[in-house]
Amino acid sequence: MSDNSHTDAHNEPDYLRASTGIKSWLFSVDHKRIGVMYLIATTLFMMLGGLMALGIRLELFTASGDLIDADTYNRLFTLHGSVMVFLVIIPAAPAVIGNFVLPLMLGAKDVAFPRLNLASFHIYMIGAIFLIASMILGSFDTGWTFYTPYSSTTNGPVAWALTGVFILGFSSILTGLNFIVTIHKMRAPGMTWFRMPLLLWSLYATSAVQLLATPVLAITVLLLFLERLVGIGIFDPSLGGDPILFQHFFWFYSHPAVYIMILPAFGIISELVSVHSQRKIFGYKGIALSSISIAIVGSLVWGHHMFTSGQSIYANLVFSFLTFFVAIPTAIKVFSWVATLYRGNIQITPPMMYVFTFMALFMIGGLTGVTLGALSLDVHLHDTYFVVAHFHYVMMGGGILAYIAGLHHWWPKIFGRMYPQKLARITSITVFLSFNLTFFPMFIVGSRGMPRRYYEYVESFTWLNQLATVGAFFLGTSLFVTLGYLIWGAIRGPAADNNPWGALSLEWHTSSPPIEHNFHGQPTVDAGPYDYPEESSGTDSSSQWVPA
Amino acid sequence: MSEDSVERPAWVEPFFHSADQQRSAASLGMWLFLGQEILFFSGLFMAYIAYRWMYPDTWLAGADLLNKQLGALNTVVLLTSSLTMALAVRATELGEISKVIRHLWATIGLGVVFLVIKSVEYSHKIHEGMLPGFHFSSDGLENNGGLFFGIYFALTGLHALHVIIGLGLMGWLIARCKKGLVNEERYVLAENIGLYWHLVDLVWIFLFPMLYLVR
Amino acid sequence: MFDARFWLPESINSMAEGTDQFFMVLIWVSVISLLVVLGPMIWMMFRYRASQDIDRSAPPSHHLGLEIVWTVIPTAILIGVFFWGATGYTKMVVPPTDAMEIRATGQKWFWTFDYPEEGIRVRASLEADEERVKNGIPPGLVVPVDTPIKIVGSSADVIHSFYVPAFRVKKDVLPNRYTVATFQATKEGTYDLFCAEYCGTKHSKMITKVSVVSQEAFAEFISKQSEESDKPIDGATVFNTSGCAGCHAVVASSGGIGPTLHGLWGKTETLVDETTVVADENYIRESIVNPMEKIVRGYSPMMPNYSGQLSEDELNALVLYIRDLSPEKEGAE
Amino acid sequence: MEILLNILVLFGLLSVGLCFIVLLPTVGQVIMAVFATVFTEKAVSNFRGVESGTVQRKASVPVDTPKPEGHVVTPVWVYVVTYLVLLVLTGVTVGVSELGMVQRKAIIAAVIVASMKAGLVIAWFMHVKDGPRMHRLILVTSTFFVLIFVTLTMADLSTRTWGLEEQNLPTIAPS
Known part of the structure; x- marks a missing residue:
């Protein structure tokens, strides 16, 4: 780190330099350090998951399976699914962006239970070790969904993976609990519920979903563990158990889990759209309440994963009817974001470029979701590559790209240095193009009938899969370039001032990188987070914070 | 208004403004944890309801094999322990630490009695061969009796585990009382452990009629 | 890009003929709503970018009328999509009472089809199909044309899924109970039959065919199979x-x-x-x-x-x- | 449209479940009030206090030793009476099952009495009655999620042959 130390007016060292040594990092209760540690961990696991994805795409380059044998392929896609879902996308946005930014935005010194925050990071690492141990022990081949009776009868280290997932669930619950109590109890004086930035609303909804859905995953994984270990017969068909009941248990968690993945992304996008167009967000109440309604309605709809799995016709109708209600709050959010651009002073900065790519990709993902929700089409499209393309568009195009946009937005605040912006703009375009090259052919090959999780496929799908494989490698390289210049920026980039994007919310009113306990004295709030004066030139506008 | 006007007792964390804020944050956190525990047990109650709907006759036959008297006794034991726990929490709010310790020992005693009765029931069942899943070999139940006992052992086993965790917490609370860290100002920890114990009792209140009194 | 043949294989199943139009309508609805959202976004991105000096006075922070409109219209469209999907689904999933019943049993990596009335059992997997094609028997599941078929499926071990893309039919087969899939083929030919629910190592090898044959060819197939079955088994x-x-x-x-x-x-x-x-x-x-x-x-x-x-x-x-x-x-x- | 009818029935079920849950703490409180009047005349004055049941931590209940921050410490007898009522209700549950009512009815009655007991424990032992509203909200939301989980899963399990009645599908008996 360059020597021009980033001490601010009271020349206190910032949190990066407050104390050095690996122990001071691993056992620090400072929410900013825990956020950076989560950042490093999730980035490593994302690279691991990404490599597996490239392995899968390489295998699918040719119609007949010749690179690796069927069993290894099955284990590869199972691990790609599990690592990406449990280790990358569920913790990434809430833990990295949430941990770092939430207390700063609230004007608090730290989260409500800092030791609990550190404990949930260590629990996350232990859970990750279990999952990676199951990978080393020859990995399991049940698919990340662990459907019984296959998962309870197959051999392989499924038990290790189940313990890993069980432990990771607790890390997610404890983070959710911490955030809810912090938002309730530690807001800056004057910050009423409707003066909070929208990222906090979506993090609040995410934590509520984490708290109310993850325990059901814990009990499901526990029952499956007992099923394999002792054979208590709950999901064992020969004893009268019903595999569909397992699917109900699993998807009651996993559908709200996809809202855990996407809700922070919505929060980040609402934040970025308003800051980078220097304009008050359009329909603040609409967006805030739609986050909460997504959290509630989101747990009513899990049956749309099981339309063709032997679920009764009545339940299919009920779940399909409810699924269409989940799409409405999302639509409100998207329309409000576009309306925010009207009469704004839009800065085409890298975060804003990623926002535009997010809007395009997430819209495609969302609309194909509506297609999959319609019953008569889902019978044909379920468990095909159409579904694979849909959830990659929504989770990778939506969740991960918004997370990357958030990283670009708060990078100067986290490390006090700016990344090369021109290169960032170019990579955001290559990410967008290579993403479409990878996943759009999957829509076509899926609707033509290529089932999911296939090691070999019928000849007629070959050229589409080859297109997807080429796209996958472009996407991989452009993401590596993004990682490269972000790291370079963090270490050698030019020093960034406290408020590079001219934002108003509280985290931009402390030095970047912020001092150990965030603020000198307690900031009080007298205005909303997006009250940009009309003719603002975008820099020193009236701030949400009344200096102490 | 930058510095905190009210002087803060030593034990309040630096990032809280007042003791009251820390107390309300701690109890809100505990209530969120209870909300999550309710959902944790909801999975098992869901399995119970699902399989009761599918195999009503197995459930009737299974319930007959369970020992109702011991179940009822256990309910009374747990209710009494809930009472003594509530009195212990009340005593901490009044600051009478000696009364707190007495009540806590009473609650721990009742918890241990509950576990003893539970182990008597379990040994009787294991002896009779009423084990979950395939190992089910007792007579009087057609083939999927193992399913009923699978859920029975899962539910009561998980509940017993939570009772054991509760006993550990109370032991820790007694240790802190002896060290004088608990007084009428710092009663939140006792209140939280009380809430946890009442939740354990709550789960048993629903578990007892569903499993034992299925008639 | 915008005709059904680009997206979907040719639809043979007369019970599910509405789905292709429904799919294409939804494709169009998606493209239009994509333009409705991304169009203004890109237009505003250029018009209001930082270097432009343009009237930026009084940006509206909320507009109740607009917000109500863009909540009601998507709700209406979505409920319409639901009812079209639901009505199509109920027609496509409930087999007619006079349907010909065939028992399908999925097992780790091949299918077994029993024709209860004719009392014959046919095994269908990649190897078995080659055998049958060699001695002139139509491969895989043999079905007469223009007759409603009811597939009653169950599985011998894990969950598989009976999926025929050309018929727009997919139904998981479960080990603990029978599930029903139904279709009525209108055009003769052989169509792929995939297993769509992950079932282990050779999940991608669990492929066979559905041969839709004329009534006479079907009768001939039945007779050949039945006298085949009392021949000493090789x-x-x-x-x-x-x-x-x-x-x-x-x-x-x-x-x-x-x-x-x-x-x-x-x-x-x-x-x-x-x-x-x-x-x-x-x-x-x-x-x-x-x-x-x-x-x-x-x-x-x-x-x-x-x-x-x-x-x-x-x-x-x-x-x-x-x-x-x-x-x-x-x-x- | 018969589909619509069924969906409305489902929503009716969910909303009835929700108001039952919201009433849970108040159910405990009402029972407390009834028993309070029956047993002790002194309780009659508290009955009016208890009846108001306003949420703020007002000293509506007689206070043994006032606390500096006006923190209300509930008297011992409230706990003891709640405990006795709980014992009585346990007896009622056992009684209900011993009566050997027709199998379906017994479980519903038993669950109702169990939730009354739960209401009591929540309202008095866990101080939800005079605690902050947030605690009651958390309780209601998590129970509502449990209710959704149970109702929608049973919507699938209990209607397996809906629409397929005349197919007379054979059933595989668990081996």
């Missing part, structure tokens, strides 16, 4: 059609997922728990019906069990066939 065809060939090699090579069967008869095999056993008739019979009992060292316990899948005489024919694989034991009983 062990080789049982070996090839019931999936053994997929994992066990019959020539003296060491490849394959399961142990090689060439020269197995009378050989002493060392098992996983280091005990040894002589490969005689009841060891082979037991390893077919209950493979998990004695697993040969170096092989993972992956063989599905065939108890209930093979009739008694098929089992005898199979054991005799395996015995004949060992040349020097030609005469041994």
Whole structure:
């Protein structure tokens, strides 16, 4: 780190330099350090998951399976699914962006239970070790969904993976609990519920979903563990158990889990759209309440994963009817974001470029979701590559790209240095193009009938899969370039001032990188987070914070 | 208004403004944890309801094999322990630490009695061969009796585990009382452990009629 | 790009003919709403970018009328999509009472189709189809054209899924109960039948065909199959059609997922728990019906069990066939 | 449209479940009030206090030793009476099942009495009655999620043959 130390007016060292040594990092209760540690961990696991994805795409380059044998392929896609879902996308946005930014935005010194925050990071690492141990022990081949009776009868280290997932669930619950109590109890004086930035609303909804859905995953994984270990017969068909009941248990968690993945992304996008167009967000109440309604309605709809799995016709109708209600709050959010651009002073900065790519990709993902929700089409499209393309568009195009946009937005605040912006703009375009090259052919090959999780496929799908494989490698390289210049920026980039994007919310009113306990004295709030004066030139506008 | 006007007792964390804020944050956190525990047990109650709907006759036959008297006794034991726990929490709010310790020992005693009765029931069942899943070999139940006992052992086993965790917490609370860290100002920890114990009792209140009194 | 043939294979199933138009309408609705959202976004991105000096006065922070409109319209569209999907679904899923019933049993990596009225059982897998095509029988599931068919499916081990893209039909088959899939083919031909629910190592190999044939060809197929069934069963065809060939090699090579069967008869095999056993008739019979009992060292316990899948005489024919694989034991009983 | 009818029935079920849950703490409180009047005349004055049941931590209940921050410490007898009522209700549950009512009815009655007991424990032992509203909200939301989980899963399990009645599908008996 360059020597021009980033001490601010009271020349206190910032949190990066407050104390050095690996122990001071691993056992620090400072929410900013825990956020950076989560950042490093999730980035490593994302690279691991990404490599597996490239392995899968390489295998699918040719119609007949010749690179690796069927069993290894099955284990590869199972691990790609599990690592990406449990280790990358569920913790990434809430833990990295949430941990770092939430207390700063609230004007608090730290989260409500800092030791609990550190404990949930260590629990996350232990859970990750279990999952990676199951990978080393020859990995399991049940698919990340662990459907019984296959998962309870197959051999392989499924038990290790189940313990890993069980432990990771607790890390997610404890983070959710911490955030809810912090938002309730530690807001800056004057910050009423409707003066909070929208990222906090979506993090609040995410934590509520984490708290109310993850325990059901814990009990499901526990029952499956007992099923394999002792054979208590709950999901064992020969004893009268019903595999569909397992699917109900699993998807009651996993559908709200996809809202855990996407809700922070919505929060980040609402934040970025308003800051980078220097304009008050359009329909603040609409967006805030739609986050909460997504959290509630989101747990009513899990049956749309099981339309063709032997679920009764009545339940299919009920779940399909409810699924269409989940799409409405999302639509409100998207329309409000576009309306925010009207009469704004839009800065085409890298975060804003990623926002535009997010809007395009997430819209495609969302609309194909509506297609999959319609019953008569889902019978044909379920468990095909159409579904694979849909959830990659929504989770990778939506969740991960918004997370990357958030990283670009708060990078100067986290490390006090700016990344090369021109290169960032170019990579955001290559990410967008290579993403479409990878996943759009999957829509076509899926609707033509290529089932999911296939090691070999019928000849007629070959050229589409080859297109997807080429796209996958472009996407991989452009993401590596993004990682490269972000790291370079963090270490050698030019020093960034406290408020590079001219934002108003509280985290931009402390030095970047912020001092150990965030603020000198307690900031009080007298205005909303997006009250940009009309003719603002975008820099020193009236701030949400009344200096102490 | 930058510095905190009210002087803060030593034990309040630096990032809280007042003791009251820390107390309300701690109890809100505990209530969120209870909300999550309710959902944790909801999975098992869901399995119970699902399989009761599918195999009503197995459930009737299974319930007959369970020992109702011991179940009822256990309910009374747990209710009494809930009472003594509530009195212990009340005593901490009044600051009478000696009364707190007495009540806590009473609650721990009742918890241990509950576990003893539970182990008597379990040994009787294991002896009779009423084990979950395939190992089910007792007579009087057609083939999927193992399913009923699978859920029975899962539910009561998980509940017993939570009772054991509760006993550990109370032991820790007694240790802190002896060290004088608990007084009428710092009663939140006792209140939280009380809430946890009442939740354990709550789960048993629903578990007892569903499993034992299925008639 | 915008006609149904680009997206979907040709639809043969008369019970599900509404789905193609529905799919194309939804494609159009998606494209339009994409333009409705991204169009203004890109237009505003250029018009209001920082360097432009343009009227930016009084940006509206909320506009109740607009917000109500863009909540009500998507709700209306979505409820319309639901009802179209739901009505199409109920027509497509409930089989007519006079439908011809065929029992489909999915098992680890092949299908077995029973025709209850005609009393014949047909095994369908990649190897079995090659056998049948060789001697002129239509491969896979043979179905008469223009007659409603009711597939009553169940599984012998894990969850599989009966998926025929050309018929727009997909239904998981479960081990603990029967599920129903129904279609009515309108055009003769052979169409792919995939397993769509992940079921293990050779999930992608569990492919067979659905041959839609004319009424006469179907009657001829039935008669040929029924007189086929009272012919003495030849062990080789049982070996090839019931999936053994997929994992066990019959020539003296060491490849394959399961142990090689060439020269197995009378050989002493060392098992996983280091005990040894002589490969005689009841060891082979037991390893077919209950493979998990004695697993040969170096092989993972992956063989599905065939108890209930093979009739008694098929089992005898199979054991005799395996015995004949060992040349020097030609005469041994 | 018969589909619509069924969906409305489902929503009716969910909303009835929700108001039952919201009433849970108040159910405990009402029972407390009834028993309070029956047993002790002194309780009659508290009955009016208890009846008001306003949420703020007002000293509506007689206070043994006032606390500095006006923190209300509930008297011992409230706990003891709640405990006795709980014992009585346990007896009622056992009684209900011993009566050998027709099998379906017994479980519903038993669950109702169990939730009354739960209401009591929540309201008095866990101080939800005079605690902050947030605690009651958490309790209601998590129970509502449990209710959704149970109702929608049973919507699938209990209607397996809906629409397929005349197919007379054979059933596979668990082996």
